[in-house]
Structures are given as structure tokens and as C-alpha cells.
Amino acid sequence: MSGGRRTRYGGLDLFRVAAALLVVANHTGPLLSFNGTANYLITDILARLAVPFFFAVSGFFLVPKLTEQGRSALWPFMRKCLLLYGVSTLLYLPLMARNGYFGQPGLALNLLRDLVLNGTFYHLWYFPAAVLGSCIVAALLRAGKGTAALPVCAVLYVLGLLGDSYYGLTAALPPLKAVYEALFLGFDYTRNGLFFAPLFLLLGGLLARRPEPARPGRCAARFSAALALLIAEGLLVRGFSLARHDSMYLLLPLCVWLLVQWLRALKVKPLPALRTLSTVVYVVHPLCIVGVRGVGKALGLLAESGFLLGNSLVHYLAVVAASCLTALPFLFWRRRRPKPPAPPPDPQTAPRAWAEIDMAALKHNISALRQHLPRDCRLMAVVKANAYGHDDGLVCRACEAQGVDAFAVATADEGVRLRLEGVRGDILVLGWTDPAQAPLLSRHDLIQTVVSADYACRLDAANVPLRVHLKLDTGMHRLGIPWDDADHIAGLYACQHLRIEGLFTHLAAAETLDGADEARTEEQIRRFYRGAEELQRRGLPTGKLHIQSSYGMLNYPGLPCDYARVGIALYGLLSSPGDRTRLTPDLRPVLSLRARVAELRDIAAGDTAGYDGAFTARRPSRVAVVSIGYGDGYPRALSGGRGVVLVRGQHAPVAGLICMDQMLVDVTDIPGVAEGDTVTLIGRDGSNEITAGQLARAADTITNELLCRLGPRVERIAV
Known part of the structure; x- marks a missing residue:
């Protein structure tokens, strides 16, 4: 488990x-x-x-x-x-x-x-x-x-x-x-x-x-x-x-x-x-x-x-x-022996803070997203930043079991770790890798993104065979070769040690359906295909084409691509809960975040608790010490009642300042709370639920950041 x-x-x-x-x-x-x-x-x-x-x-x-x-x-x-x-x-x-x-x-x-x-x-x-x-x-x-x-x-x-x-x-x-x-x-x-x-x-x-x-x-x-x-x-x-x-x-x-x-x-x-x-x-x-x-x-x-x-x-x-x-x-x-379902963690024996990874929800999301892919387009699961905090090894194994055979990571180290865990599909490194690490890329059969013409020459000079995808800058102006610099792009095919297997770009404003953002995105799409067509006109193989991230797939479906690089949607979420998308597949959140009540404190009216006395009891109160803090990735911005958790299925506000390793919540109005009780920070408890989107909005961030910040002290448990 x-x-x-x-x-x-x-x-x-x-x-x-x-x-x-x-x-x-x-x-x-x-x-x-x-x-x-x-x-x-x-x-x-x-x-x-x-x-x-x-x-x-x-x-x-x-x-x-x-x-x-x-x-x-x-x-x-x-x-x-x-x-x-x-x-x-x-x-x-x-x-x-x-x-x-x-x-x-x-x-x-x-x-x-x-x-x-x-x-x-x-x-x-x-x-x-x-x-x-x-x-x-x-x-x-x-x-x-x-x-x-x-x-x-x-x-x-x-x-x-x-x-x-x-x-x-x-x-x-x-x-x-x-x-x-x-x-x-x-x-x-x-x-x-x-x-x-x-x-x-x-x-x-x-x-x-x-x-x-x-x-x-x-x-x-x-x-x-x-x-x-x-x-x-x-x-x-x-x-x-x-x-x-x-x-x-x-x-x-x-x-x-x-x-x-x-x-x-x-x-x-x-x-x-x-x-x-x-x-x-x-x-x-x-x-x-x-x-x-x-x-x-x-x-x-x-x-x-x-x-x-x-x-x-x-x-x-x-x-x-x-x-x-x-x-x-x-x-x-x-x-023939039936396999019993994995039992939920026992609150008395579970770790101090843990994330439950719902494997059935992940499997469902893969199926739901595939239903909206064009013919001959496949999912590339984006598992960078520890699979958005979900445990990249766990996610990759589940994806491979569902036939997903392409993954995207941010760094070479992430790719190497997945290889060492037995992941066998293609692994694309989306970010920059020091050319001195080219032997590492080659040894572990990683696909490196070429982010500029000069970078391609430096990779080639390492004298090791490398699989690469070329990234075109079509308007994001971050990494990539200018889409209309066809001569430089074509010249990269002369690199002796680089095997060009794909071509892609990144859409800068696919998240919104605002008129200006739509026009900007559609122009990026036109530029990408014009760049690819120019290379093909010159008789150069472009390999696998991919342009859509999660929002690109949901807002611009039907684009003729070989891959859709799906990240946050794979985990059943949007970056912000209010985002509108053209496609609305039935996605289910994969991660729930939980901790435990470590201790209970009775506070007299007028007394303070926590750092700087940030919580003052206006009435005789009971606060629970919860075994999670900003050192585990729970945002400190949710201090002082901006954050809410579930205890025994009922809402309890964060009391005072969130500490590095624990925090206080006010459970005065929740009867029967005891040490060892489960505290739900993301997920469902009884009839109530706190979503990652709600938590991200309260912390003034997006779900991507919120989940990526979950640290290694939070044990991931497959359920």
C-alpha cells in the first residue's frame, strides 16, 4: 500500500x-x-x-x-x-x-x-x-x-x-x-x-x-x-x-x-x-x-x-x-483469489501527514481524456515536480498499466530517477540540461529538448548519441528556437549525434477564452504548423508533433498532433476552479491531503495561542494541534482563518499562524474531537469536501503550485 x-x-x-x-x-x-x-x-x-x-x-x-x-x-x-x-x-x-x-x-x-x-x-x-x-x-x-x-x-x-x-x-x-x-x-x-x-x-x-x-x-x-x-x-x-x-x-x-x-x-x-x-x-x-x-x-x-x-x-x-x-x-x-480492496489508512497508525493517491480516479481520468483526443493522438503524461506532488513513480506505473508510454519531466534528474524506478516509456526532458550531462541523458535513454540552435551545437559536441525534440518559440518567448528561423532549424539536422524525433511548442495563454488570448493562441498554433510545414517542405522529418498542454487540449481540441502533453488535468483538476473550458471531461481529483490531531488545548477567553499571539480566544475555546505545516507544503498564507480543514466531517478554521511543522485549528464547535483523529486538508470527509482549487484560491495561488509544494515529509499512499 x-x-x-x-x-x-x-x-x-x-x-x-x-x-x-x-x-x-x-x-x-x-x-x-x-x-x-x-x-x-x-x-x-x-x-x-x-x-x-x-x-x-x-x-x-x-x-x-x-x-x-x-x-x-x-x-x-x-x-x-x-x-x-x-x-x-x-x-x-x-x-x-x-x-x-x-x-x-x-x-x-x-x-x-x-x-x-x-x-x-x-x-x-x-x-x-x-x-x-x-x-x-x-x-x-x-x-x-x-x-x-x-x-x-x-x-x-x-x-x-x-x-x-x-x-x-x-x-x-x-x-x-x-x-x-x-x-x-x-x-x-x-x-x-x-x-x-x-x-x-x-x-x-x-x-x-x-x-x-x-x-x-x-x-x-x-x-x-x-x-x-x-x-x-x-x-x-x-x-x-x-x-x-x-x-x-x-x-x-x-x-x-x-x-x-x-x-x-x-x-x-x-x-x-x-x-x-x-x-x-x-x-x-x-x-x-x-x-x-x-x-x-x-x-x-x-x-x-x-x-x-x-x-x-x-x-x-x-x-x-x-x-x-x-x-x-x-x-x-x-x-482466481479475489484481491481485497486496499483499506483506507488507519488514523492511529498512519503517518503524521499523508497524501492519498486515488488510483481508480487516475485510471478514470486517463480514460476520460482519451475520449477527447483526435485520431492517432496519444497522451503524454506530464509528471514533472514529482507528478505535481502525486509521486511520479507511482503515477508513471499506473499510467503504463493503462497503456500510456510517453512522459514529460522538467529535469534530467527527474528522468533518471524514473528510469531507476523501472519506467520504460519515452521520457522527454522539457527543460534545459547542462550539455556536460549529455552522457547521462544518453545512458538513461532520455529525450532532451533543444532550446536553441547554439544549445544544439553544444549537445552535439558531447559526442554521444542523443534523442531530441526541437522546441519552437511561437510567442511564449521563454525557451525555444524562433519558429520562422527555418535556416537555423534546418541546419540542426546536420548535427551528427542528435536524432531529431519531435517538434513542439508551448501555448502561452491557452488557459483563458478571452478574445485577446484566443487570438494570441490561435496565432501561435498557425506559426507552429507553418514552421513544421516548412521543414517538411525541405524534406526534413519533424517526428512527433505536440502543441497542447492540459488547457490546450481542453480549449483547442482536434489539433492534428501525435501527443497531448497533459499535466494538471491528468490529476483531475484545473489550475483555477473558475476556469471555463470548451471541453469539460468528467475528471476526478486524484489527491487527498490528510494529517492528524496531535493534541488538544483548552483556551480561556482572552488567552492567546501560537506565534505572536496571533490567535486570541473570544470565548472559552478548544484548539487542536494538527501535524502538518508550511514545511510540508501547506501554505502559510492560509493562517488566521483563511484556511479551513475538515475534522469529523465538519469545517474547522485555521487558528493563528501556521508553523513549519504543525498548525492550530479551532474545534470548539465540533464535539468529540480526540487525539489521533484524521484532519482533511484536501479531499472529502463525510458530506463535506475541500478541493485543491478552493484551497489554492484562498492562498491566492493556483492548484499547480499548491500541489507541487507538497514536500517529501508527506507520505504518498496509493488507495
């Missing part, structure tokens, strides 16, 4: 399946019929990436929550692991009984040891390891505030390493060997929740704090180099017969780190079905191994020359197929 910025994790989802198949390979030996060394490479080296990858992905999502929320974030993760562990254990009880598990001496002690450390079946050790490892990481983060966690986890891993792949060195030292032999009385392997899991959980959490890599190819090359070294290490361990159990290698943490970085760099949409598939395959594949062998026995295919069991690769593929088929009902159930 978070309105924070999210990255696409499709690459991680894809490798979950690969990791599950590697685990199956580890337990079936797919190349044993062909070459023992090749099989060792797959099952005892490459397949060792699988489980630490699973731990790292768990840590990727868990550790940041532990850092922010403390131990309260631990229980949901443990509950999920324990539930899966319990169901899996019940599933394998018949096999355990068949294998004589419950007839062994010392059953009670062995069962306790297996439940806590070893796993009740050979592959189920992952679940108790995840639980124990997460508890260790949580304790280290709490005790050392993160500074000591990594060294401690690294030491634990090295200790485990000496009881695993490098046990041959340990066994050469009798005192050390005796210590490990004592340890092995408590557990079978050191690849467990004490030595193995904590490091990979923590590495995943550290990766979550790093920016998403921008170059998948470079990440893949680094991972490949580390993997080659891991293979070399594994072959050395085998050559010198060092391993007691070959699950832990010195280079394994580095490989997992680089693997996850590479997968994060892949711009792939989330694939939640693959998470279900990989989990089911991991849990059920030993049952499928037994099932495949049972089929082979029933069909008389158990001999070495048998089709199912005589060929190890066929056996592996049969187990994979059986495991995937077993997962199908779970995938179908997951797909």
Missing part, C-alpha cells in the same frame, strides 16, 4: 524459478549419466547459489522493515515461514514414517533438534534457518544499530565455512576438530540458521538500500567473473577433498551480491505467479522424486537402461515436470 518509491522486482521473480530448478538438480544429479565433473559443477557449485539467493531476497524486503519498525516487523515474516514449515512437515510425515524416522532411538531429542535446526525433511532446513537467521539479524540490528551486524554475520559464516567446504583444514587441527565434532552433536550441518542464513539475509537488506543499477550488461559481466572464480574455488575444494558438505564457499557471498544486483538492473515487471511456482516446486520436489521412481517401478523402468531412471537428465526433467504440474492448482487458486 505504500506510496513510497518502488522498484520492479521481475528479475528477482524470474530467478526464483531458476533457483528452485537448481535445488531440484542438486537432488537428482541431471548430468550423472554423462559426466561426473559436469554434474558436480551444476549440483555442488552452481546449485549452491539457490538457497542463499532465497535468503538474500527475504532479507531484501525484511531488513529495511527491521531497521525502520524494529522487532514488530519480524513476526509477520516468522509467521509465514513457520506456517510453510508446518504445512510442509505434515506433507512429509508419511515419507518420514516410511523411512523409519519415528522408530529411531532418542526420537524426542532428535525431533526437537530437527525441528529447530536441521529441518524435518532434508530440504526443509531452509525454514528453521530463515526463522533463526532473521532473529539473529534483528537482534544484531537492535543491539548495534547496524554497525556491528555485518562483521558478526561474516564471522559466523566463516565459522560455518570451516565446518563445511573447508572442514578438511579444520580436521587437520585436533583441538578445532574436537570443537566442531561437539557442535555436530547439536546439528548435522553448519549450513543452518546460526552460521549460514544471517549473512545472506543481511546482504539482501544492504542491497535494498543501494540505488538500482542502471547497466544490466555491466552487472552481468561482474557476476560472470565472480561465478568463474566460484567454480574455480569449488573445483579446488573437490580436488583437495576438503569438504565435509559443500554448501559454503568463500566466494559465495560475493556471487550472491552481484547476482541480486544484476537481477535488480533488469527492467522486468513483477511476476508474482513465479513466486508461487518456485515455492511449490521447492517444497514438493522430493515427493515428485519419489513419485517418478514409483512410476518407473510400476512400468518396469528401474533398470540402469530404463528411460526414466537410467538417464539422469530425463529423470531430472520428469521430476521438474511433475513439480510444475503439482504447482498448477496453486497458481490457478492464486489467480
Whole structure:
């Protein structure tokens, strides 16, 4: 539900399946019929990436929550692991009984040891390891505030390493060997929740704090180099017969780190079905191994020359197929399971100030605006200034889901941030970018606006390929090349490194239908098309044409363009509530702004409150301290009763001066107000509503400015 910025994790989802198949390979030996060394490479080296990858992905999502929320974030993760562990254990009880598990001496002690450390079946050790490892990481983060966690986890891993792949060195030292032999009385392997899991959980959490890599190819090359070294290490361990159990290698943490970085760099949409598939395959594949062998026995295919069991690769593929088929009902159930609507934020647990972003309203607005576009004209969503305060990453992902594939930003930094968040459509930078940043534009596939002929030459001199749109100045007299300077414009097509893909202008007075403004706008439109026609007459491609912003689209519909650059209208608003437009699509406000009552104060008649005593109680009054201020973007101009909020569905005026972090509102006439109550500054509460336009008018500004000023302390929450 978070309105924070999210990255696409499709690459991680894809490798979950690969990791599950590697685990199956580890337990079936797919190349044993062909070459023992090749099989060792797959099952005892490459397949060792699988489980630490699973731990790292768990840590990727868990550790940041532990850092922010403390131990309260631990229980949901443990509950999920324990539930899966319990169901899996019940599933394998018949096999355990068949294998004589419950007839062994010392059953009670062995069962306790297996439940806590070893796993009740050979592959189920992952679940108790995840639980124990997460508890260790949580304790280290709490005790050392993160500074000591990594060294401690690294030491634990090295200790485990000496009881695993490098046990041959340990066994050469009798005192050390005796210590490990004592340890092995408590557990079978050191690849467990004490030595193995904590490091990979923590590495995943550290990766979550790093920016998403921008170059998948470079990440893949680094991972490949580390993997080659891991293979070399594994072959050395085998050559010198060092391993007691070959699950832990010195280079394994580095490989997992680089693997996850590479997968994060892949711009792939989330694939939640693959998470279900990989989990089911991991849990059920030993049952499928037994099932495949049972089929082979029933069909008389158990001999070495048998089709199912005589060929190890066929056996592996049969187990994979059986495991995937077993997962199908779970995938179908997951797909058919109804998704509950996102609940509204709980006033008692919501942040101090938050903006609710209505995704259904945004989707509706996209559809409503499209109905008024000319044929072959598409929306270009303007998401500059953090999507007018709505959270640009959140808005872009919603737009892409509705088929919008072109976006406009103000700066290169805004475009780069969207790329790092996984936005894949065209991104046009409307403003000036320092030519020294041309490599940044090229690397992130941003389209730069050419604002003058001289600027084009400076961009070209950077010697990197750039996609550009030319901006014509048709009367705004801000940025752009004079529309009638055809020779200079045509000369830009000779720039070797600039690929001109579009031509546009900006209308200066499209907001009003005043006679003089209409004439000025219509002249701009004529100039733009005359400039475009002159270039086309010279045989020069103009690329995508776009001239309309929100008001251009609403007041001058039907213009033959490739894009309509829609900003404020996309968010369900006009710049001023009284504006008249020729088109009046059914638009719905997307953003609601809310805060909380932090405290209540009773003020005697004649007493003052707030800075400079700006509020004087004319009667015994009750004021509520509200957890938002001008530091969050709520205008200070609304002080002294110019601003009004909703508390319990009723209007309450702002009392005194608005502070940086909070403000006072007079709730004397509203019964029952309590600490923690929701305060609505923009939006609906009960039968009453405060619109962004009303608030902007009271603050003597426009909705564009009002929303853009909402700061990062206001958490965006998708609803």
C-alpha cells in the first residue's frame, strides 16, 4: 500500500524459478549419466547459489522493515515461514514414517533438534534457518544499530565455512576438530540458521538500500567473473577433498551480491505467479522424486537402461515436470483469489501527514481524456515536480498499466530517477540540461529538448548519441528556437549525434477564452504548423508533433498532433476552479491531503495561542494541534482563518499562524474531537469536501503550485 518509491522486482521473480530448478538438480544429479565433473559443477557449485539467493531476497524486503519498525516487523515474516514449515512437515510425515524416522532411538531429542535446526525433511532446513537467521539479524540490528551486524554475520559464516567446504583444514587441527565434532552433536550441518542464513539475509537488506543499477550488461559481466572464480574455488575444494558438505564457499557471498544486483538492473515487471511456482516446486520436489521412481517401478523402468531412471537428465526433467504440474492448482487458486480492496489508512497508525493517491480516479481520468483526443493522438503524461506532488513513480506505473508510454519531466534528474524506478516509456526532458550531462541523458535513454540552435551545437559536441525534440518559440518567448528561423532549424539536422524525433511548442495563454488570448493562441498554433510545414517542405522529418498542454487540449481540441502533453488535468483538476473550458471531461481529483490531531488545548477567553499571539480566544475555546505545516507544503498564507480543514466531517478554521511543522485549528464547535483523529486538508470527509482549487484560491495561488509544494515529509499512499 505504500506510496513510497518502488522498484520492479521481475528479475528477482524470474530467478526464483531458476533457483528452485537448481535445488531440484542438486537432488537428482541431471548430468550423472554423462559426466561426473559436469554434474558436480551444476549440483555442488552452481546449485549452491539457490538457497542463499532465497535468503538474500527475504532479507531484501525484511531488513529495511527491521531497521525502520524494529522487532514488530519480524513476526509477520516468522509467521509465514513457520506456517510453510508446518504445512510442509505434515506433507512429509508419511515419507518420514516410511523411512523409519519415528522408530529411531532418542526420537524426542532428535525431533526437537530437527525441528529447530536441521529441518524435518532434508530440504526443509531452509525454514528453521530463515526463522533463526532473521532473529539473529534483528537482534544484531537492535543491539548495534547496524554497525556491528555485518562483521558478526561474516564471522559466523566463516565459522560455518570451516565446518563445511573447508572442514578438511579444520580436521587437520585436533583441538578445532574436537570443537566442531561437539557442535555436530547439536546439528548435522553448519549450513543452518546460526552460521549460514544471517549473512545472506543481511546482504539482501544492504542491497535494498543501494540505488538500482542502471547497466544490466555491466552487472552481468561482474557476476560472470565472480561465478568463474566460484567454480574455480569449488573445483579446488573437490580436488583437495576438503569438504565435509559443500554448501559454503568463500566466494559465495560475493556471487550472491552481484547476482541480486544484476537481477535488480533488469527492467522486468513483477511476476508474482513465479513466486508461487518456485515455492511449490521447492517444497514438493522430493515427493515428485519419489513419485517418478514409483512410476518407473510400476512400468518396469528401474533398470540402469530404463528411460526414466537410467538417464539422469530425463529423470531430472520428469521430476521438474511433475513439480510444475503439482504447482498448477496453486497458481490457478492464486489467480482466481479475489484481491481485497486496499483499506483506507488507519488514523492511529498512519503517518503524521499523508497524501492519498486515488488510483481508480487516475485510471478514470486517463480514460476520460482519451475520449477527447483526435485520431492517432496519444497522451503524454506530464509528471514533472514529482507528478505535481502525486509521486511520479507511482503515477508513471499506473499510467503504463493503462497503456500510456510517453512522459514529460522538467529535469534530467527527474528522468533518471524514473528510469531507476523501472519506467520504460519515452521520457522527454522539457527543460534545459547542462550539455556536460549529455552522457547521462544518453545512458538513461532520455529525450532532451533543444532550446536553441547554439544549445544544439553544444549537445552535439558531447559526442554521444542523443534523442531530441526541437522546441519552437511561437510567442511564449521563454525557451525555444524562433519558429520562422527555418535556416537555423534546418541546419540542426546536420548535427551528427542528435536524432531529431519531435517538434513542439508551448501555448502561452491557452488557459483563458478571452478574445485577446484566443487570438494570441490561435496565432501561435498557425506559426507552429507553418514552421513544421516548412521543414517538411525541405524534406526534413519533424517526428512527433505536440502543441497542447492540459488547457490546450481542453480549449483547442482536434489539433492534428501525435501527443497531448497533459499535466494538471491528468490529476483531475484545473489550475483555477473558475476556469471555463470548451471541453469539460468528467475528471476526478486524484489527491487527498490528510494529517492528524496531535493534541488538544483548552483556551480561556482572552488567552492567546501560537506565534505572536496571533490567535486570541473570544470565548472559552478548544484548539487542536494538527501535524502538518508550511514545511510540508501547506501554505502559510492560509493562517488566521483563511484556511479551513475538515475534522469529523465538519469545517474547522485555521487558528493563528501556521508553523513549519504543525498548525492550530479551532474545534470548539465540533464535539468529540480526540487525539489521533484524521484532519482533511484536501479531499472529502463525510458530506463535506475541500478541493485543491478552493484551497489554492484562498492562498491566492493556483492548484499547480499548491500541489507541487507538497514536500517529501508527506507520505504518498496509493488507495
